[in-house]
Amino acid sequence: xxxxxxxxxxxxxxxxxxxxxxxxxxxxxxxxxxxxxxxxxxxxxxxxxxxxxxxxxxxxxxxxxxxxxxxxxxxxxxxxxxxxxxxxxxxxxxxxxxxxxxxxxxxxxxxxxxxxxxxxxxxxxxxxxxxxxxxxxxxxxxxxxxxxxxxxxxxxxxxxxxxxxxxxxxxxxxxxxxxxxxxxxxxxxxxxxxxxxxxxxxxxxxxxxxxxxxxxxxxxxxxxxxxxxxxxxxxxxxxxxxxxxxxxxxxxxxxxxxxxxxxxxxxxxxxxxxxxxxxxxxxxxxxxxxxxxxxxxxxxxxxxxxxxxxxxxxxxxxxxxxxxxx
Amino acid sequence: xxxxxxxxxxxxxxxxxxxxxxxxxxxxxxxxxxxxxxxxxxxxxxxxxxxxxxxxxxxxxxxxxxxxxxxxxxxxxxxxxxxxxxxxxxxxxxxxxxxxxxxxxxxxxxxxxxxxxxxxxxxxxxxxxxxxxxxxxxxxxxxxxxxxxxxxxxxxxxxxxxxxxxxxxxxxxxxxxxxxxxxxxxxxxxxxxxxxxxxxxxxxxxxxxxxxxxxxxxxxxxxxxxxxxxxxxxxxxxxxxxxxxxxxxxxxxxxxxxxxxxxxxxxxxxxx
Numbered sequence: 077x078x079x080x081x082x083x084x085x086x087x088x089x090x091x092x093x094x095x096x097x098x099x100x101x102x103x104x105x106x107x108x109x110x111x112x113x114x115x116x117x118x119x120x121x122x123x124x125x126x127x128x129x130x131x132x133x134x135x136x137x138x139x140x141x142x143x144x145x146x147x148x149x150x151x152x153x154x155x156x157x158x159x160x161x162x163x164x165x166x167x168x169x170x171x172x173x174x175x176x177x178x179x180x181x182x183x184x185x186x187x188x189x190x191x192x193x194x195x196x197x198x199x200x201x202x203x204x205x206x207x208x209x210x211x212x213x214x215x216x217x218x219x220x221x222x223x224x225x226x227x228x229x230x231x232x233x234x235x236x237x238x239x240x241x242x243x244x245x246x247x248x249x250x251x252x253x254x255x256x257x258x259x260x261x262x263x264x265x266x267x268x269x270x271x272x273x274x275x276x277x278x279x280x281x282x283x284x285x286x287x288x289x290x291x292x293x294x295x296x297x298x299x300x301x302x303x304x305x306x307x308x309x310x311x312x313x314x315x316x317x318x319x320x321x322x323x324x325x326x327x328x329x330x331x332x333x334x335x336x337x338x339x340x341x342x343x344x345x346x347x348x349x350x351x352x353x354x355x356x357x358x359x360x361x362x363x364x365x366x367x368x369x370x371x372x373x374x375x376x377x378x379x380x381x382x383x384x385x386x387x388x389x390x391x392x393x394x395x396x397x398x399x400x401x402x
Numbered sequence: 403x404x405x406x407x408x409x410x411x412x413x414x415x416x417x418x419x420x421x422x423x424x425x426x427x428x429x430x431x432x433x434x435x436x437x438x439x440x441x442x443x444x445x446x447x448x449x450x451x452x453x454x455x456x457x458x459x460x461x462x463x464x465x466x467x468x469x470x471x472x473x474x475x476x477x478x479x480x481x482x483x484x485x486x487x488x489x490x491x492x493x494x495x496x497x498x499x500x501x502x503x504x505x506x507x508x509x510x511x512x513x514x515x516x517x518x519x520x521x522x523x524x525x526x527x528x529x530x531x532x533x534x535x536x537x538x539x540x541x542x543x544x545x546x547x548x549x550x551x552x553x554x555x556x557x558x559x560x561x562x563x564x565x566x567x568x569x570x571x572x573x574x575x576x577x578x579x580x581x582x583x584x585x586x587x588x589x590x591x592x593x594x595x596x597x598x599x600x601x602x603x604x605x606x607x608x609x610x611x612x613x614x615x616x617x618x619x620x621x622x623x624x625x626x627x628x629x630x631x632x633x634x635x636x637x638x639x640x641x642x643x644x645x646x647x648x649x650x651x652x653x654x655x656x657x658x659x660x661x662x663x664x665x666x667x668x669x670x671x672x673x674x
Contacts, residue, residue: 108499111499111500112499114498115503115577116500118494118498118581119491119494121490121491122487122488122548122552123506126510126549129543129547131509132524133521134521136523137520137521137523140524195415195416196416201409202409203413207416209660212656212660212663214423216652216653216656217652217653218605218606218624218652219624220608220624220645221645221646224645225426225430225642226426227631228429228430228433228641229426229429233442234443234638236425236446239444268422277667280668325517328517329518331608339631361609364526364613365613373523374523377519378520380520381520384517
């Protein structure tokens with residue numbers, strides 16, 4: 077977009093509406109039109125990119141979810157077949173159960189993060205920066221690398237965790253390779269990875285609480301524990317609500333850890349615990365890019381979208397019961 | 403004075419938890435310097451054995467140099483492009499008046515509410531039809547456009563004082579001059595916050611690179627490292643060396659730009 081076309085169009089517009097009182101050079105109408113053209117020019121790159129790579133694909137995915145794909149390309153309209161198939165698919169059902177279980181377990185990170193944020197938020201505590209850095213380290217570490225390291229820690233025969241347990245006389249399971257423990261072991265990694273992130277948000281939330289509330293509570297004779305429950309927690313509840321919405325959305329989309337720990341296709345199926353590890357997005361990846369069943373994969377991901385909307389809506393409804401806005 | 407004593411309990415809990423946070427990293431480093439037989443000894447030894455050749459093995463098993471370069475270029479391309487393009491749109495939404503502004507902003511925001519997996523199949527089809535699979539373009543281009551970046555920077559621009567702009571406008575500066583010479587320098591903290599977030603997400607991104615670049619030489623580190631798992635499941639020392647090499651660059655950037663990382667996350671509260 078050049079300035080010339082901008083002023084030409086502006087002139088055309090001014091001629092159409094000649095009543096504009098000339099305030100600055102060129103008149104207000106012309107100035108407005110030029111400003112509008114600059115506005116469109118500035119949003120055009122991102123706007124076109126979003127339309128091509130994001131907005132149009134939403135509609136396409138919705139369409140694909142009603143088609144069946146041949147292995148060598150081409151697709152035929154099948155209506156709601158993929159959805160009825162999805163509702164009857166035991167593998168998808170199990171993936172949904174795993175994902176919801178992982179999401180629920182992941183919420184444990186919220187109270188943990190609040191407690192650690194409260195510990196770090198004490199006046200005059202030394203070494204806050206060091207603790208914060210150490211807690212935050214897993215947040216910036218590549219999830220695939222995190223998964224590799226934890227797989228090694230969880231190793232049934234040579235893993236550090238089972239060695240430590242053996243010192244206490246306990247024979248540990250093989251964790252991510254054992255159907256009974258796999259999901260919990262995965263959730264522990266998730267919590268370990270996200271604790272520092274939640275902590276930072278809560279710490280910022282706590283620091284935004286005005287000191288006067290604490291001073292008033294002190295005058296009323298409230299001790300530190302009472303202050304935490306009566307002042308900090310209620311005033312932090314909007315932050316906790318926000319973190320829980322974000323963390324549920326994130327957990328419902330879990331993929332990296334599972335893919336890095338279990339792989340996909342035949343490799344994954346070699347792991348006896350894989351049925352307990354597979355998440356909805358992993359199933360989507362597998363159907364879309366391993367078995368090339370893209371119509372079905374599209375239906376999976378549309379259902380995931382609806383699930384995310386539903387879970388978020390439920391949380392917004394429940395917030396009335398526990399979130400206090402000061 | 404009860405304060406110093408009162409903190410002893412807090413330090414005890416914090417130190418114990420810090421150990422839990424750090425142990426996986428320490429064990430990763432120790433294991434990466436062992437032989438395979440050393441790593442699988444029971445009881446395990448807590449001393450590294452100085453087997454630096456494990457790091458060399460990573461380069462033999464993977465085209466690690468290529469993958470490293472791909473990851474650097476993808477991260478740089480997405481970060482620079484996304485921050486530039488998002489800041490332009492954000493400036494327009496924050497300061498310029500044009501018909502349909504509110505509606506268009508709403509349309510931009512709608513992208514934020516959709517899980518990213520919903521875009522993947524059509525995006526892949528676009529890459530396929532353009533012949534961009536297994537190229538750097540496939541890694542970078544969809545990542546140049548971000549509703550999140552526009553939203554974040556628009557909020558930032560809205561919070562900036564208008565006086566400088568007004569003065570510049572009276573001096574005859576057009577929107578481009580104002581955007582480039584006044585808004586961008588003023589918005590530096592916001593641009594840095596967005597940059598560190600995009601950098602972190604791009605470096606660690608797995609799903610999209612895994613889907614579009616399947617040729618080992620065109621892979622990113624994330625996908626390459628994940629492929630190492632499948633091929634050599636038992637060689638944990640090499641796997642630990644590889645995962646350390648892949649994750650270290652962002653950890654190093656984090657240590658240097660810690661304040662920006664933490665402020666970026668605290669202010670936006672969104673994770674990738």
